[in-house]
Amino acid sequence: MEINLAKTAGFCFGVRRAVDRVYEEAVRENVFTFGPIIHNEEVVADLERQGVKVIEDESEFAGIGEGTVIIRSHGVPRRIYQEIEDAGLTLVDATCPFVRKIHRIVDEETAAGRHMIIIGNNHHPEVEGIMGWCHTPPLVVEDQAQAEAVSLPQGSRISVVSQTTFNYKKFQYLVEILSKKGYDINVFNTICNATEERQKEAAALAAQSDAMIVIGGRHSSNTQKLYEICKKECSNTFYIQTVQDLNREDFRNIEKLGITAGASTPNNIIKEVHESMAEMSFDQMLDESFKTIRNGEVVTGTIIDVKEDEIILNIGYKADGIISRQEYSNNQNLDLTTVANVGDEMEAKVLKVNDGEGQVLLTYKRLKAEKGNKRLEEAFNNHEVLTATVAKVLDGGLSVVVEETRVFIPASLVSDTYEKNLKKYDGQEIQFVITEFNPRKRRIIGDRKQLLIADKKAKQEALFARIEPGMTVEGTVKNVTDFGAFIDLGGADGLLHISEMSWGRVENPKKVFTVGQTLDVLIKDIQGEKIALSLKFPESNPWLNAEEKYAVGNVVTGKVARMTDFGAFIELEPGVDALLHVSQIAREHIEKPADVLKVAQEVTAKVVDFKKDDHKISLSIKALDVPAQEE
Numbered sequence: 001m002e003i004n005l006a007k008t009a010g011f012c013f014g015v016r017r018a019v020d021r022v023y024e025e026a027v028r029e030n031v032f033t034f035g036p037i038i039h040n041e042e043v044v045a046d047l048e049r050q051g052v053k054v055i056e057d058e059s060e061f062a063g064i065g066e067g068t069v070i071i072r073s074h075g076v077p078r079r080i081y082q083e084i085e086d087a088g089l090t091l092v093d094a095t096c097p098f099v100r101k102i103h104r105i106v107d108e109e110t111a112a113g114r115h116m117i118i119i120g121n122n123h124h125p126e127v128e129g130i131m132g133w134c135h136t137p138p139l140v141v142e143d144q145a146q147a148e149a150v151s152l153p154q155g156s157r158i159s160v161v162s163q164t165t166f167n168y169k170k171f172q173y174l175v176e177i178l179s180k181k182g183y184d185i186n187v188f189n190t191i192c193n194a195t196e197e198r199q200k201e202a203a204a205l206a207a208q209s210d211a212m213i214v215i216g217g218r219h220s221s222n223t224q225k226l227y228e229i230c231k232k233e234c235s236n237t238f239y240i241q242t243v244q245d246l247n248r249e250d251f252r253n254i255e256k257l258g259i260t261a262g263a264s265t266p267n268n269i270i271k272e273v274h275e276s277m278a279e280m281s282f283d284q285m286l287d288e289s290f291k292t293i294r295n296g297e298v299v300t301g302t303i304i305d306v307k308e309d310e311i312i313l314n315i316g317y318k319a320d321g322i323i324s325r326q327e328y329s330n331n332q333n334l335d336l337t338t339v340a341n342v343g344d345e346m347e348a349k350v351l352k353v354n355d356g357e358g359q360v361l362l363t364y365k366r367l368k369a370e371k372g373n374k375r376l377e378e379a380f381n382n383h384e385v386l387t388a389t390v391a392k393v394l395d396g397g398l399s400v401v402v403e404e405t406r407v408f409i410p411a412s413l414v415s416d417t418y419e420k421n422l423k424k425y426d427g428q429e430i431q432f433v434i435t436e437f438n439p440r441k442r443r444i445i446g447d448r449k450q451l452l453i454a455d456k457k458a459k460q461e462a463l464f465a466r467i468e469p470g471m472t473v474e475g476t477v478k479n480v481t482d483f484g485a486f487i488d489l490g491g492a493d494g495l496l497h498i499s500e501m502s503w504g505r506v507e508n509p510k511k512v513f514t515v516g517q518t519l520d521v522l523i524k525d526i527q528g529e530k531i532a533l534s535l536k537f538p539e540s541n542p543w544l545n546a547e548e549k550y551a552v553g554n555v556v557t558g559k560v561a562r563m564t565d566f567g568a569f570i571e572l573e574p575g576v577d578a579l580l581h582v583s584q585i586a587r588e589h590i591e592k593p594a595d596v597l598k599v600a601q602e603v604t605a606k607v608v609d610f611k612k613d614d615h616k617i618s619l620s621i622k623a624l625d626v627p628a629q630e631e
């Protein structure tokens, strides 16, 4: 709070002079002031303690005997001087010189036969005193009505003075009314500058303040006027007599405070008020510098120390905040020095403002969990796909943690296929959606399966849109059986039947293919979602140039592939088998091929027949013995 004390606050010159005179006289016996020396109960009480008494009425003079009577700054009528003298008392005149000047003016003006008009309050002691210096009864005018009511014979000679503390503008206005009445008028502006300056400064100060304190006695008219002036400029104006009247609560949220005081307010009272407000301002600043915190509040702090099991945060509060390992993470083996650094800023939630040892207990984990809950709720509402690492493999599923909040993915929702062993997911990053969100019941359920199904469907649709029979695509061997291999084409599996694995013969697919192997396959046929694959690429069809290679008369070599009673089949190359009829094995009679041949045995023979359309080649060993010219 900024506090501005008006320079003109407090005793004016005249009042200070009078009060000082009383304190000077207080050392004597029987000292009296005629009326309270100022409108301030505290000063009057203090003087009383020093033996200075107050005389309220001149009738008391006679009873004093010996003593001193001090006339206060307001002044008194001329006759009082006489009465004090008549009573044999010592007179100390502390009338303000400015007031004395008015006494002289009215004395001279009325002595010169002019009607006196005093602008002021006719019950004010100063005005009563001024009246007492007039030789003819004056008129006292305080407001417009009274000014307009003044009725003197045309051409009357009048003189106007003012009470020293009267408002200048009002004085001007009333003089204007009087001036229009056709009198011979002398105007003496006897308003004291001290009052005007105090009022001007108070108005300016009040206009720029959030609150204003006006200090002065309840009966002090100049303080009352000061209060009115300030109140006009600042509705938050408080009128007090002493510091005891202050209610600090009134100034709780004030940023700019102005203080002024009436002419009769002693310095010590102003000082007390000023000090009290400055102290409050200091307390306020202290309060603000050490912000208040409450349980449950989220605070931001700077890390000032990190140990393995605790983090100390400066949170701008009078005590530091502490986050234990338990309140940092669910991982109770976590070394906090690996996750927090001195100087870093972090947010935490207040668990307990005072842990009993003057520290503030904070939690990071719970704040994260709350944020996590919020995050998960949003994800649940928006069907958002989340990515998180599997924190634990449980009997019935997986536990993943999103911003310190656990999500359970039941085994049935982990994959689109049955997962016998979930262990392989441990520590893996997986994607899922939240399908059930009920933090109160601690049920936050994740589903990975639907993502996989959707993904697969999308890939499948893309695959079917892309492929057509005759196309060669890359695939991965997913499974191998006795009758064929399933090839993953990235969206759907195709069957590579054993008969399509080679132009030649494949006895056992498992010996040819291994799971995970990639290969280019030919799309042979598509029936609904069934894709038939082949490795029998047309360009590698051995029958393409077989007519030339295996022309009748050519001598060829092959291996016995299999045998029947009527002959042996000789594989000339993969996909091209030829029949060596039992009658063509040798010149002599052979009962059956197995009597002279063995499977895999290499055989050289002559092509004796070639039927391209039927893919049939006939061989003969016997024909090898026949000279060429005899054929």
Ligand code: SF4
Residues within 6 Å of the ligand: 012, 013, 014, 015, 073, 074, 096, 097, 098, 099, 164, 165, 192, 193, 194, 195, 263
């Ligand atoms: S206000 Fe002016 S006139 Fe009145 S006592 Fe003070 S200095 Fe004198």
